[in-house]
Amino acid sequence: MQSPRRPTRDILIETAARLFRRSGYHGVGLTEILATSGVPKGSLYHHFPNGKADLAIAAASWAATGMFQIIEDAFQHAESFEEGVKTLCYKLAKFFDISEQAMGCPVSSILSQADDIPEFRSATGQIFDGWIEHIARHGCRLGIAEKQARDQAELVLILIQGAWVMARLRDTSDPIRRVGDQFTR
Amino acid sequence: MQSPRRPTRDILIETAARLFRRSGYHGVGLTEILATSGVPKGSLYHHFPNGKADLAIAAASWAATGMFQIIEDAFQHAESFEEGVKTLCYKLAKFFDISEQAMGCPVSSILSQADDIPEFRSATGQIFDGWIEHIARHGCRLGIAEKQARDQAELVLILIQGAWVMARLRDTSDPIRRVGDQFTR
Amino acid sequence: MQSPRRPTRDILIETAARLFRRSGYHGVGLTEILATSGVPKGSLYHHFPNGKADLAIAAASWAATGMFQIIEDAFQHAESFEEGVKTLCYKLAKFFDISEQAMGCPVSSILSQADDIPEFRSATGQIFDGWIEHIARHGCRLGIAEKQARDQAELVLILIQGAWVMARLRDTSDPIRRVGDQFTR
Amino acid sequence: MQSPRRPTRDILIETAARLFRRSGYHGVGLTEILATSGVPKGSLYHHFPNGKADLAIAAASWAATGMFQIIEDAFQHAESFEEGVKTLCYKLAKFFDISEQAMGCPVSSILSQADDIPEFRSATGQIFDGWIEHIARHGCRLGIAEKQARDQAELVLILIQGAWVMARLRDTSDPIRRVGDQFTR
DNA sequence: AATGAATGAGCTTTCATTCAT
DNA sequence: AATGAATGAAAGCTCATTCAT
Numbered sequence: 001m002q003s004p005r006r007p008t009r010d011i012l013i014e015t016a017a018r019l020f021r022r023s024g025y026h027g028v029g030l031t032e033i034l035a036t037s038g039v040p041k042g043s044l045y046h047h048f049p050n051g052k053a054d055l056a057i058a059a060a061s062w063a064a065t066g067m068f069q070i071i072e073d074a075f076q077h078a079e080s081f082e083e084g085v086k087t088l089c090y091k092l093a094k095f096f097d098i099s100e101q102a103m104g105c106p107v108s109s110i111l112s113q114a115d116d117i118p119e120f121r122s123a124t125g126q127i128f129d130g131w132i133e134h135i136a137r138h139g140c141r142l143g144i145a146e147k148q149a150r151d152q153a154e155l156v157l158i159l160i161q162g163a164w165v166m167a168r169l170r171d172t173s174d175p176i177r178r179v180g181d182q183f184t185r
Numbered sequence: 186m187q188s189p190r191r192p193t194r195d196i197l198i199e200t201a202a203r204l205f206r207r208s209g210y211h212g213v214g215l216t217e218i219l220a221t222s223g224v225p226k227g228s229l230y231h232h233f234p235n236g237k238a239d240l241a242i243a244a245a246s247w248a249a250t251g252m253f254q255i256i257e258d259a260f261q262h263a264e265s266f267e268e269g270v271k272t273l274c275y276k277l278a279k280f281f282d283i284s285e286q287a288m289g290c291p292v293s294s295i296l297s298q299a300d301d302i303p304e305f306r307s308a309t310g311q312i313f314d315g316w317i318e319h320i321a322r323h324g325c326r327l328g329i330a331e332k333q334a335r336d337q338a339e340l341v342l343i344l345i346q347g348a349w350v351m352a353r354l355r356d357t358s359d360p361i362r363r364v365g366d367q368f369t370r
Numbered sequence: 371m372q373s374p375r376r377p378t379r380d381i382l383i384e385t386a387a388r389l390f391r392r393s394g395y396h397g398v399g400l401t402e403i404l405a406t407s408g409v410p411k412g413s414l415y416h417h418f419p420n421g422k423a424d425l426a427i428a429a430a431s432w433a434a435t436g437m438f439q440i441i442e443d444a445f446q447h448a449e450s451f452e453e454g455v456k457t458l459c460y461k462l463a464k465f466f467d468i469s470e471q472a473m474g475c476p477v478s479s480i481l482s483q484a485d486d487i488p489e490f491r492s493a494t495g496q497i498f499d500g501w502i503e504h505i506a507r508h509g510c511r512l513g514i515a516e517k518q519a520r521d522q523a524e525l526v527l528i529l530i531q532g533a534w535v536m537a538r539l540r541d542t543s544d545p546i547r548r549v550g551d552q553f554t555r
Numbered sequence: 556m557q558s559p560r561r562p563t564r565d566i567l568i569e570t571a572a573r574l575f576r577r578s579g580y581h582g583v584g585l586t587e588i589l590a591t592s593g594v595p596k597g598s599l600y601h602h603f604p605n606g607k608a609d610l611a612i613a614a615a616s617w618a619a620t621g622m623f624q625i626i627e628d629a630f631q632h633a634e635s636f637e638e639g640v641k642t643l644c645y646k647l648a649k650f651f652d653i654s655e656q657a658m659g660c661p662v663s664s665i666l667s668q669a670d671d672i673p674e675f676r677s678a679t680g681q682i683f684d685g686w687i688e689h690i691a692r693h694g695c696r697l698g699i700a701e702k703q704a705r706d707q708a709e710l711v712l713i714l715i716q717g718a719w720v721m722a723r724l725r726d727t728s729d730p731i732r733r734v735g736d737q738f739t740r
Numbered sequence: 741a742a743t744g745a746a747t748g749a750g751c752t753t754t755c756a757t758t759c760a761t
Numbered sequence: 762a763a764t765g766a767a768t769g770a771a772a773g774c775t776c777a778t779t780c781a782t
Contacts (some may be wrong), residue, residue, distance in 0.1 A: 371625040391673050392670065392671075393583055393670060394668045394669070395581075395582075396579060396668075469671075472670075473670075474667075482659075483579045483581075483582070483668045485578070485657075486578050486582060490587075491726075494724055495612060495724055498721075506637060522732075524730070525737065527717070528714065528717035528730060528734065529714065529717055530718070531716070531717040531720040532712070532714055532715070532718070534715040535663060535717070536713055538667065538670070539676065539680055539683060540569070540680070541666065541676075545709070548706075549713065552710065
């Protein structure tokens with residue numbers, strides 16, 4: 001059914017990312033992930049020996065890389081921090097729109113809904129810190145003092161996370177674009 | 186009409202609100218809710234005929250009322266919109282701190298983690314709209330034009346939701362206070 | 371909701387008879403019977419102290435009386451046993467047709483599906499014997515020897531029970547009419 | 556491909572067939588079936604993904620095959636249709652007698668007691684049609700016109716179903732033998 | 741690396757019944 | 762006679778995981 005047959009591991013990760021993002025870690029069973037991805041029952045534990053938790057972290061990391069790329073694309077040609085933020089928000093709004101249904105930040109959706117698993121919190125923290133640092137670096141490049149740059153970057157992430165909550169709730173990407181429009185430092 | 190001990194229904198609601206907020210809708214089983222509240226299994230469906238979903242909505246509504254009161258307390262004596270927002274954030278930071286563990290917005294934590302239940306989204310929407318309208322009303326009272334007031338109120342909610350995500354992740358209420366400090370319109 | 375308000379007991383019996391006939395004794399819960407009849411939860415055990423089993427026997431007895439009357443009506447003006455049987459089958463076919471869905475013999479449907487309750491078998495036996503005796507009496511009146519009359523009556527009941535099974539299965543009353551047409555002794 | 560011990564699936568089917576036949580579909584719980592068969596709870600849904608309903612249909616189909624064989628054995632050496640019917644009834648009477656307790660037609664007992672499950676009716680219909688066709692084929696072989704053969708076969712099935720109701724009720728196989736003795740066309 | 745069967749604890753929900761009023 | 766709350770056992774089903782091959 002797969003053309004040259006993508007590696008099983010990748011199929012699992014991408015399917016899991018999509019389903020976890022839709023319903024949260026505790027809201028999706030391995031049965032559904034396996035059935036959706038067409039991967040047989042026994043195969044999962046070869047690729048993810050620690051089972052569901054392993055798979056969720058892999059899925060979040062994979063999604064995080066995509067987000068990182070979006071950030072980079074947004075700021076790459078920006079000539080001011082505000083412009084970079086605005087471009088980022090517009091790209092995220094588009095990212096929101098292409099999903100089959102309204103969904104939030106891929107990492108938050110997967111990991112932060114299960115903080116009974118302690119591993120998840122530190123994984124999320126590392127991912128978020130990476131994004132913040134990345135945005136801050138662009139801030140410095142665009143003339144913001146190093147210390148302020150980190151604060152601004154964190155504020156950007158807060159705005160995006162909050163806007164994503166609202167966007168999912170209202171089933172429209174407007175809030176995400178609006179925070180981009182309104183952002184000033 | 187009122188037994189000497191606290192009504193079973195209320196015990197269930199408050200226990201459920203706490204546990205759902207801690208672990209999300211799909212992360213808590215009725216078994217735990219029943220065991221924690223000391224209510225026998227069969228009683229739940231007497232008070233909540235639709236079971237877990239009913240209980241979750243009741244729990245979120247109950248929590249929403251508490252939030253509404255905090256908003257009212259924050260803005261009641263405020264002499265400017267900015268002051269009200271700052272007070273609100275400080276109150277929410279304190280609300281964050283008194284929980285046994287880092288937890289997010291009570292309503293988001295309960296309902297938005299189960300998008301698979303369609304009823305949840307509209308319930309969350311109504312609650313959020315109530316808060317926004319309430320904040321906007323205070324904005325008008327404090328001199329903001331009616332149309333702008335609603336936008337500002339929505340931005341406040343976005344900031345708070347985003348800050349709450351960050352606060353839970355970092356296990357500190359600092360982000361919540363910071364958005365209160367930095368808020369200008 | 372009831373015009374001059376039929377006695378609660380009767381409402382319960384008739385509702386239970388209908389639902390039990392549709393889904394069998396074990397296939398209907400008291401909750402559904404109570405909800406359908408609009409009778410409050412606590413009332414059942416006043417009228418039927420032994421609960422569900424009591425109600426089922428009362429419902430079957432009530433239905434049996436109706437059947438007895440149909441038998442009487444069919445044979446009353448019959449001028450031969452065969453004519454009586456044929457009329458009976460045609461009346462039962464009509465009885466079959468007026469139900470909302472294809473359903474079997476009211477007594478069999480209610481009681482014989484739960485022979486884990488020993489009381490049910492003897493109750494069914496008494497009802498069936500009453501019908502057989504009744505048909506046999508008409509057989510005697512129409513010139514059949516007493517001993518043969520009972521055998522013939524039992525055969526009629528067997529044919530009807532079997533035809534009812536087939537009719538319910540095929541969702542048509544044809545088999546019931548056909549046994550009436552084909553019956554000869 | 557075959558474990559040394561009997562396959563779990565078969566154990567489940569045969570245990571279920573026996574228990575469902577005794578108490579009807581709604582009268583037996585999975586717990587009892589699992590406990591009786593010694594199969595652990597989780598295994599059932601591996602073999603019967605749709606659970607209880609799947610199992611019941613498999614059990615009825617398995618029982619139907621046994622019935623089919625009895626029909627074949629009865630008619631195989633019969634030299635007239637009447638003789639075949641009589642032999643069939645005597646075999647079924649013996650089949651009735653060897654059960655631990657009085658029980659009806661295995662297929663009717665399992666499936667027709669749960670009309671609320673739509674799949675059951677069509678499954679029963681197919682099984683019954685198979686039997687009727689089989690009997691009719693022997694009827695043709697024994698000199699009955701094709702059109703009449705089907706009617707006669709259906710009448711045989713009606714007689715057997717009815718006799719089975721009566722036999723179970725009276726706890727004796729006499730009615731089954733009697734319809735065999737009395738059958739003429 | 742891959743796989744289908746097996747596993748039993750746990751899930752949400754429904755059950756018939758009892759009780760205090 | 763009537764009633765809503767309470768009750769816990771049992772219902773059917775799903776869970777993440779382990780195992781033998």
